Amino acid sequence: MFNIELERDGSENLYTQIYEAIRAEILADKYTPDTKMPSIRKLASRLSVNAETVVKAYDLLAAENLIYKKEGSGSYIAPAAALKNTSDDQRLRILTSKPSLSSQKTIDFSGPEHGTEFLEEYAWDLIFDRFYSEFKGRSFKQTEAEGNSYFKFLESKHENSNKSKVYYNSEAQLAEILAALIGENKELLFTSGSSNSLFKKLFLKDNKLNNKENKDSLSNHNANIHLSSADYESLMDYLENNTIDYLIISDESLEENILNWSLSKIKSLLELSQMLKFKIIILEYFALYQKNKKINELLESKYQSQIILIQALTNRVFPGLNLGLVYLDDYYLNSSDNKELFNNYSLIEFMAKSNFSAGENLLNNLLAYYIDNGYLEKRVKFLKQRLNNRKLLLREAIKDHFRGIETVDNSSLFYFKLLLNQNINQHDFKVFSEKNSLLLPDYRNFFSREISNELIISAASLNQFSIKQGVMILAKIYWQFIS
Numbered sequence: 001m002f003n004i005e006l007e008r009d010g011s012e013n014l015y016t017q018i019y020e021a022i023r024a025e026i027l028a029d030k031y032t033p034d035t036k037m038p039s040i041r042k043l044a045s046r047l048s049v050n051a052e053t054v055v056k057a058y059d060l061l062a063a064e065n066l067i068y069k070k071e072g073s074g075s076y077i078a079p080a081a082a083l084k085n086t087s088d089d090q091r092l093r094i095l096t097s098k099p100s101l102s103s104q105k106t107i108d109f110s111g112p113e114h115g116t117e118f119l120e121e122y123a124w125d126l127i128f129d130r131f132y133s134e135f136k137g138r139s140f141k142q143t144e145a146e147g148n149s150y151f152k153f154l155e156s157k158h159e160n161s162n163k164s165k166v167y168y169n170s171e172a173q174l175a176e177i178l179a180a181l182i183g184e185n186k187e188l189l190f191t192s193g194s195s196n197s198l199f200k201k202l203f204l205k206d207n208k209l210n211n212k213e214n215k216d217s218l219s220n221h222n223a224n225i226h227l228s229s230a231d232y233e234s235l236m237d238y239l240e241n242n243t244i245d246y247l248i249i250s251d252e253s254l255e256e257n258i259l260n261w262s263l264s265k266i267k268s269l270l271e272l273s274q275m276l277k278f279k280i281i282i283l284e285y286f287a288l289y290q291k292n293k294k295i296n297e298l299l300e301s302k303y304q305s306q307i308i309l310i311q312a313l314t315n316r317v318f319p320g321l322n323l324g325l326v327y328l329d330d331y332y333l334n335s336s337d338n339k340e341l342f343n344n345y346s347l348i349e350f351m352a353k354s355n356f357s358a359g360e361n362l363l364n365n366l367l368a369y370y371i372d373n374g375y376l377e378k379r380v381k382f383l384k385q386r387l388n389n390r391k392l393l394l395r396e397a398i399k400d401h402f403r404g405i406e407t408v409d410n411s412s413l414f415y416f417k418l419l420l421n422q423n424i425n426q427h428d429f430k431v432f433s434e435k436n437s438l439l440l441p442d443y444r445n446f447f448s449r450e451i452s453n454e455l456i457i458s459a460a461s462l463n464q465f466s467i468k469q470g471v472m473i474l475a476k477i478y479w480q481f482i483s
Contacts, residue, residue, distance in 0.1 A: 001031075001038055006047060014049055015056035022057065026066050026077060027396045037067060037075040065388040078389050107470040110439040111414045111458030131369050143364040145351040150368040154325065154347060157287070157311060161299040163327035165347035169360070171322045174198060174310075177345060180338035181308070181328075186245040188223045189238070190447055191230035193255030193410075193417075196248065197445040198283050198310060227447055230256040232265050239272055247273070250283040251292060254410050254417045254446060254456065259294055266294065270303035284311045288380050289413065305329055316414075317380065321363075387413045390459040390467065397471040402478075415441065418455040422482060426450050429481055436477050438470075 004021040006014055025031070037043075040058065044051040058075055061067045067075050132139055145151045154167065168174040178199065182188070190196055228238040230253065239247070249258045258266065259282075273280055282295060298307055309327040325347065333342045343349060356364065370376050394416060398407055406419040426443040427450055433440050441456050448454055455478075462470050 002043075004047060006049070015053045018047070018054060018057035019060040022061060023064070023066060027393055031077045033077055035077040037077065039074055064392060065385050066392065068385070078385060106437045106439060107466065107473050108439045108462060109441070109457040109459070109470060109474065111441050111460045131366055135365065135369070139365060140358045140361045141365065142354070143356050143361050148364065148368050149371045150364055151351050153371055157325060158296060158299055158309070158327060161327060162304060163299065163309070164330055164333050166326040166328055166342055166345045167347040167350045168326065168345060169323050173345065174322065174324065176341070177326055180341050181332070182223060182246060186223045187226065187243060189226045189228055189244045189247045191235065191249060191253070191255070191258060192227050193230070193253050193446055194248075194250040194257070195252040195285065195445055196250065196283070196447065198312060199248070230258050232261060236269070236272065239276065244278050246279050246281055248281045248283065250285065252285045252412050252414070254408065254412060254415055257411060259292065260411065263294060263297065266298065267301075267303065270298070270306050273306045274303070279308055280306055281308045281310065284309060285316055286413065287311045287313060288317055288376070289384055299327065317383065384413065387460060390462070391416070393467045394459040394471070397468045401468065401472045402475040414460045415456055415458045418457060420453045420455055420478070423451050423453045424482065426452060432481050433477055438473055438477055
């Protein structure tokens with residue numbers, strides 16, 4: 001295992017050479033996940049190096065999530081996480097590491113929008129089988145707030161904030177809440193490259209975004225939508241010279257992200273919003289993956305009245321489930337024109353219900369079971385590690401098989417931006433790709449220009465052993481399209 005040739009008289013450290021040789025073989029898909037690696041002592045002996053040299057190489061690989069360490073057992077090839085070999089953990093490993101059992105004729109680079117990338121049908125069967133075997137006739141039992149761990153989980157989210165929580169359990173409900181919140185003919189400002197898929201239902205009419213002559217502005221019957229760079233100076237200058245009602249920012253962005261600004265800069269933005277009387281809507285897609293301390297601080301600061309937070313809790317973890325919370329000031333529930341709607345969807349009202357539907361009871365009981373058994377925490381850990389590993393594989397595959405194309409790195413767990421060597425019509429290329437059995441994300445989710453040299457792709461949907469094949473097919477289709 002591992003073909004490593006060391007240049008002992010070279011300028012590069014021995015541990016770096018070992019790291020790079022092993023890394024190249026892992027990224028070339030030579031080993032399946034969970035393959036045990038040589039022990040530090042054996043590899044050091046084989047290469048005639050000090051054991052500490054191998055330790056440093058393994059540490060570098062672990063830092064990139066290419067391997068994981070199991071205490072008392074050794075190191076293993078990622079992405080499966082290091083958990084004890086129990087039946088429950090085996091089930092979770094299947095959910096995140098096992099290739100699809102069905103033949104995959106379509107190459108899927110679309111990411112979360114198709115909703116099948118993480119929990120395929122057979123995996124749902126495993127979860128429900130486990131749940132139903134224990135609950136049996138109680139699967140649809142009436143949910144009660146007291147003692148239900150799913151409800152406690154919802155209550156615990158940003159519990160120190162003074163905001164009221166509005167609960168949605170479908171994309172349609174979120175669209176209804178947002179439409180009531182924003183109203184008609186408002187001026188909305190998005191930062192370019194930020195994901196806005198939670199707003200998609202509001203902006204799409206007949207499945208199209210209406211383009212004005214000004215390519216930096218879009219409109220439909222709900223709002224006038226404008227775009228700006230997320231660069232601090234550019235955005236502040238735009239806000240000082242234009243009137244808006246809402247600034248929408250996201251924790252998922254393919255370009256500079258406002259939430260990555262320093263806290264002092266974000267507070268300057270909030271001070272400006274107070275002065276110019278516009279609200280800031282934060283879309284939090286990754287609440288389950290990582291706690292954003294800045295969002296928490298802002299919700300507990302003196303600027304909290306300027307913020308509306310939309311927290312998607314499941315659509316990046318469980319396909320088909322669009323559950324989440326909207327954090328609003330009490331004004332919206334007490335005195336706004338839509339107070340009846342907001343109160344109907346309030347979390348307090350939801351938890352106080354005594355007549356949940358069978359579907360709601362099943363979902364509440366299933367999610368409570370998932371939390372009670374610690375599956376949610378383990379699952380998120382698996383998925384995060386898997387996504388990081390896929391990004392590495394994708395970057396290497398593009399470098400090797402899509403030559404002349406530049407990748408733009410970003411903090412998104414799901415998406416990559418490619419800079420092509422010429423402008424293309426995004427819509428036409430997406431249609432052309434789908435005719436050739438290759439799915440791409442909807443560029444409109446990022447307000448990417450229709451005519452652009454930017455191409456957004458995701459490895460989230462791909463089986464990890466199909467990444468090279470997928471990139472080769474993507475490159476082939478691209479060259480066919482431009483020719």
